[in-house]
Amino acid sequence: MFPRIVYESFRHQARRKLLAGIAITLGVAVATAMIAVATDIGDKINRELRSYGANLVVTPQEDTLDVEVGGVNLKPPSDGAFLNEADLPKIRGTFWHNNIVGFSPMLPVTVKIGGGAKDVTLVGTYFNKPLHFGKQDFITGVRITHPWWKVSCGDGRLARPGRVEDSPAACWPNDDSQDILVGERLAAKLGKKPGDTLNVTGRQLTIFGILSTGAAEDDEIIAPLAVAQQILGKPGAVRRVYVSALTKPQDAFATQDPNTMTPEVRDRWYCSPYVQSIAYQLQEVIPHSHAEQIRQVAQNEGTVLSRIKGLMLLVTLAALFASALAVSAAMATAIFERRVEVGLMKSLGAGNLAVAAIFFAEALLLALVGGIAGFSAGALLARQIGRSIFNSQISIEPVLFPVILAIAVIVTFAGSAAAIRRAVKFDPVFALRGEG
Amino acid sequence: MSATGTLNTQKQVADRRARAPHTSMFARMLLRAAVLRRRRAAAALLAMIVAAAVATAMMNLYVDVQAKLRTEFRNYGANVVIVGKDGQSLPADALAKVESATGPGAKMLAVPFSYAVARTKDEQSVVVVGTDFTRARQLNHWWKVSHWPDEPNQALIGMRAANVVSPNRQPFELTFQGRPIELTPAGMLQTGAGEDSRIFLDQSEFQNWTGVSPSTIEVAVNGTAAEVESFMRQLAQILPSADVRPVRQIMEGEANVLNKTRATLYASATLVILTSALCVLATLMGWVFDRRRDFAIMKALGASESLVNGFFAAEAAAMGAVGAILGFFIGIGIAVWIGRANFHAPVVPRFSIFPYVFAGSVAVALISAILPITMLRRIQPAMILRGE
Numbered sequence: 001m002f003p004r005i006v007y008e009s010f011r012h013q014a015r016r017k018l019l020a021g022i023a024i025t026l027g028v029a030v031a032t033a034m035i036a037v038a039t040d041i042g043d044k045i046n047r048e049l050r051s052y053g054a055n056l057v058v059t060p061q062e063d064t065l066d067v068e069v070g071g072v073n074l075k076p077p078s079d080g081a082f083l084n085e086a087d088l089p090k091i092r093g094t095f096w097h098n099n100i101v102g103f104s105p106m107l108p109v110t111v112k113i114g115g116g117a118k119d120v121t122l123v124g125t126y127f128n129k130p131l132h133f134g135k136q137d138f139i140t141g142v143r144i145t146h147p148w149w150k151v152s153c154g155d156g157r158l159a160r161p162g163r164v165e166d167s168p169a170a171c172w173p174n175d176d177s178q179d180i181l182v183g184e185r186l187a188a189k190l191g192k193k194p195g196d197t198l199n200v201t202g203r204q205l206t207i208f209g210i211l212s213t214g215a216a217e218d219d220e221i222i223a224p225l226a227v228a229q230q231i232l233g234k235p236g237a238v239r240r241v242y243v244s245a246l247t248k249p250q251d252a253f254a255t256q257d258p259n260t261m262t263p264e265v266r267d268r269w270y271c272s273p274y275v276q277s278i279a280y281q282l283q284e285v286i287p288h289s290h291a292e293q294i295r296q297v298a299q300n301e302g303t304v305l306s307r308i309k310g311l312m313l314l315v316t317l318a319a320l321f322a323s324a325l326a327v328s329a330a331m332a333t334a335i336f337e338r339r340v341e342v343g344l345m346k347s348l349g350a351g352n353l354a355v356a357a358i359f360f361a362e363a364l365l366l367a368l369v370g371g372i373a374g375f376s377a378g379a380l381l382a383r384q385i386g387r388s389i390f391n392s393q394i395s396i397e398p399v400l401f402p403v404i405l406a407i408a409v410i411v412t413f414a415g416s417a418a419a420i421r422r423a424v425k426f427d428p429v430f431a432l433r434g435e436g
Numbered sequence: 437m438s439a440t441g442t443l444n445t446q447k448q449v450a451d452r453r454a455r456a457p458h459t460s461m462f463a464r465m466l467l468r469a470a471v472l473r474r475r476r477a478a479a480a481l482l483a484m485i486v487a488a489a490v491a492t493a494m495m496n497l498y499v500d501v502q503a504k505l506r507t508e509f510r511n512y513g514a515n516v517v518i519v520g521k522d523g524q525s526l527p528a529d530a531l532a533k534v535e536s537a538t539g540p541g542a543k544m545l546a547v548p549f550s551y552a553v554a555r556t557k558d559e560q561s562v563v564v565v566g567t568d569f570t571r572a573r574q575l576n577h578w579w580k581v582s583h584w585p586d587e588p589n590q591a592l593i594g595m596r597a598a599n600v601v602s603p604n605r606q607p608f609e610l611t612f613q614g615r616p617i618e619l620t621p622a623g624m625l626q627t628g629a630g631e632d633s634r635i636f637l638d639q640s641e642f643q644n645w646t647g648v649s650p651s652t653i654e655v656a657v658n659g660t661a662a663e664v665e666s667f668m669r670q671l672a673q674i675l676p677s678a679d680v681r682p683v684r685q686i687m688e689g690e691a692n693v694l695n696k697t698r699a700t701l702y703a704s705a706t707l708v709i710l711t712s713a714l715c716v717l718a719t720l721m722g723w724v725f726d727r728r729r730d731f732a733i734m735k736a737l738g739a740s741e742s743l744v745n746g747f748f749a750a751e752a753a754a755m756g757a758v759g760a761i762l763g764f765f766i767g768i769g770i771a772v773w774i775g776r777a778n779f780h781a782p783v784v785p786r787f788s789i790f791p792y793v794f795a796g797s798v799a800v801a802l803i804s805a806i807l808p809i810t811m812l813r814r815i816q817p818a819m820i821l822r823g824e
Binding site: 023048069212300323333336388 | 682684686689
C-alpha cells in the first residue's frame with residue numbers, strides 16, 4: 001500500500017511534483033556550480049596571478065654585485081659567476097615540477113651597435129624553447145614567464161606603448177636563429193624597423209620584431225641565448241634564471257629554516273609548495289646556485305589569493321543559503337496544498353507516523369531525482385563558467401556527488417519537516433470541509 | 437439653518453459612505469488577509485526579505501569588491517613610473533607637481549628615487565639610491581627590512597650589497613667622484629630583485645653628498661584603468677620634460693586578475709539572485725494559490741475580474757515593497773560584514789542600487805501573484821468552494 005500511495009501521488013499530481021522537483025534541481029545546480037567554482041577558484045586565480053611574471057630568481061652563489069642603473073649594466077660583462085645552461089632542464093626534476101609553469105634564463109651582455117661607440121645591453125634568453133628532461137618534453141621561455149612582453153612585427157607599424165595588439169606566435173624569433181628583438185625606445189632612437197639588420201659587435205643580426213615591455217627592456221636588445229653566449233664567448237653561460245611557479249600562500253610554517261627542523265617536519269615543509277621550499281629545491285638541483293623569491297610578486301599573491309578565495313567562500317555560502325531556502329519554500333508549499341489528502345488519510349485511520357512517512361518518502365524521491373539532475377546541471381554550469389571565464393575546465397570532484405546528494409536530501413527534509421508537522425496536526429474535519 | 441445643516445450632514449455621510457467603503461474595504465481585506473494568516477504571510481514576507489537582502493548584498497559587493505581588490509593590488513607597488521627623458525634628472529619641483537596633479541585626498545603615492553654609482557674602499561662599484569624612506573616603506577610593502585634608518589648617515593643595505601661593503605655590519609666608507617661619505621648600516625633589505633645589490637640613503641643626505649637629484653618617481657595610483665590613464669595624460673602634460681610610463685607588468689597582471697574575479701563574481705551573483713527570486717516565486721505562488729477560496733468567495737459575491745486581480749496584485753506589490761525595504765537594509769548589513777570579514781575594510785553602502793532591488797522585488801512578487809491567478813481564472817468559483 002505504502003509504495004502505491006507514493007506512486008499514485010506522483011502519477012496524479014505530476015504538475016505539483018514537477019514544480020517542487022524543478023525547485024530542487026535548480027537549487028542543487030546552483031549549489032553544485034558554486035561549490036565547484038569556489039573550490040577551484042584558488043587554483044584558477046593562482047594561474048592568473050602568474051601573469052605578474054616570475055616569482056623566483058636563481059643566481060650563481062658566488063656572484064658579484066649587479067651594477068645596473070636605468071637598464072644600463074655597468075658591471076664588466078665577464079665579471080662574476082655564471083650558471084650552466086645544461087643544468088636548467090633539471091628544474092623539471094624537482095619535487096614540485098608540476099607547479100613550475102615556466103622558466104627563462106637571462107644573460108645580459110654589453111654590446112656596441114651600428115659600428116658606433118654606443119653601449120647597449122643585449123640580453124640572451126629563451127623565447128619559446130622546447131626542452132626535455134628525462135621523459136618529459138616541455139616548452140619554456142619568456143612567452144610564458146613574461147606575459148606582458150608584447151612584440152609587434154612586420155608591416156612597418158611600430159608598437160605604441162600601452163596599445164599593442166596581441167602578437168601571433170610568428171612574431172617571436174626562433175630560439176635557434178640569429179634573429180633579435182629590439183626594445184621600442186631603442187628602435188625609435190636607431191630608426192630601425194622589423195626586417196632591418198643591425199650590426200651588433202661585428203655581427204649582422206636581423207631584427208625580427210619590436211619589443212614593448214614598459215620597463216628597462218624597451219632600451220635593450222633581446223636575442224636567443226646562444227647568440228648572447230657567442231658574443232660573450234662563454235658557451236653555456238647563464239647569468240640568472242627567472243622561474244614562475246604556482247605556490248601556496250605562505251604562513252608561519254613556510255618561513256622557518258629547514259636546517260633547524262626535525263626530519264618529519266622538514267619532510268612536511270619540503271612537500272608543501274611554499275615559495276621557500278620551491279626555492280630550496282631549485283638550489284638543490286642547480287649546482288652552485290642561490291634561489292630567492294622575488295618578493296614583489298611572491299609576497300603579494302598570497303594576500304590577493306586569500307582575499308578572492310574568502311570572497312568566493314562567502315558568496316558560495318550565500319548561494320547555498322538561498323538555494324536551501326528555495327528548496328524548503330517549494331517543499332512547504334507543495335505539502336501545504338495537500339491538507340485534504342492528509343485529512344482523508346487520517347479519517348481512514350492512518351497514524352501521524354504513517355502520514356509523515358509518506359510525505360518523507362515522497363520528499364526523499366524528489367530530493368534524489370532533483371539532486372541527480374541538479375548535480376549534472378551544476379557540473380555543466382561550472383564547466384561553462386570555467387570555459388568562458390578562465391579558458392580552462394573547472395572539474396568537479398566525484399567525491400562531491402554523494403555530498404551534494406546528502407545535502408539535497410537533508411535540505412528537502414528540513415524544508416518539509418515544519419510543513420509536514422503542521423499538515424499532520426491539522427484537524428481532519430476542518431481539512432475535509434476545506435477550511436483552513 | 438439647522439435643516440439644511442442636517443441635510444448637508446446626511447448628504448455628506450451618504451457621500452462618504454458611497455466613497456469610503458470601497459477604499460477602506462480594499463485596505464481592510466489586504467490587512468485582514470495578512471493578520472488572519474500571519475504564519476503564511478510571515479513566511480512569504482520572510483522569503484521576500486531574504487531574497488531582497490541577498491540580492492542587495494550581492495549587488496553591493498559586486499560594485500565595491502572591485503575597488504577593494506584594486507586597493508589590494510596597490511600592494512604590488514607602483515603602476516606608473518616617471519623618468520627624465522634620456523636619463524636626465526627630473527626638475528626639482530617634479531614631485532610637488534605630481535602630488536598637485538590629483539586633488540587632495542586622492543589615493544596616490546609618489547616616491548622619488550635618485551641613483552649614483554659609488555666606489556667602496558676596495559674599488560668595487562655599487563649603486564647607491566637616494567629616496568624618501570617613509571614613502572618607500574608605504575609603497576613597497578614587500579620589502580623585507582630588518583630596521584629602517586632613523587638617524588643621520590644611516591643607510592639601508594641590500595642583502596647582497598651588505599656582503600661586499602659591510603659584512604660584519606661595521607660602518608663603511610663610499611666615494612662618489614672623489615667625495616667620501618661615512619655610513620652606518622641601519623638594517624638589511626631583502627627583495628629578491630635588483631634592490632638587493634644596492635644601498636639606500638635618505639634623499640637629502642644623498643643629494644648633499646652626490647649633488648644628484650631624483651631621476652625617477654614611482655607612483656602608485658589607485659583607480660580604474662581609465663582613471664589611471666587620464667592621470668598619466670595629466671602628468672605628461674604638467675611634466676613635459678619627463679617620460680610617463682605605465683608599469684605594464686603590474687597593470688596587465690592586475691587587469692587580468694581583476695577581470696577574471698569580476699566575471700566570476702558576476703556569474704555567482706547572477707546565480708544567487710536567480711535562486712532567491714525562485715525562492716520568492718515558490719513561496720508567493722503557494723501563498724496566493726492557497727487563498728483560492730478567498731478568490732472564489734470574492735467572485736461569488738460579484739467582484740469583477742479586475743478588482744480581484746487588483747486585489748491580489750496590490751497584495752503582492754505591498755509584500756514586495758515591504759520585503760525590498762527591509763531586505764535592502766539587511767543586505768547592506770551583510771555586505772558591510774563581508775567587507776569587514778574579508779577585506780578588513782567596510783564596504784560603502786550603495787544606496788543607488790535601492791531602486792533596482794525595489795523594482796526587482798515588486799516585479800518578482802507581481803509575477804508570482806499573477807501566475808496562480810491566471811491558472812485559477814479558468815476554474816468556476818463553485819468548484820473551488822466545494823473544495824475540488
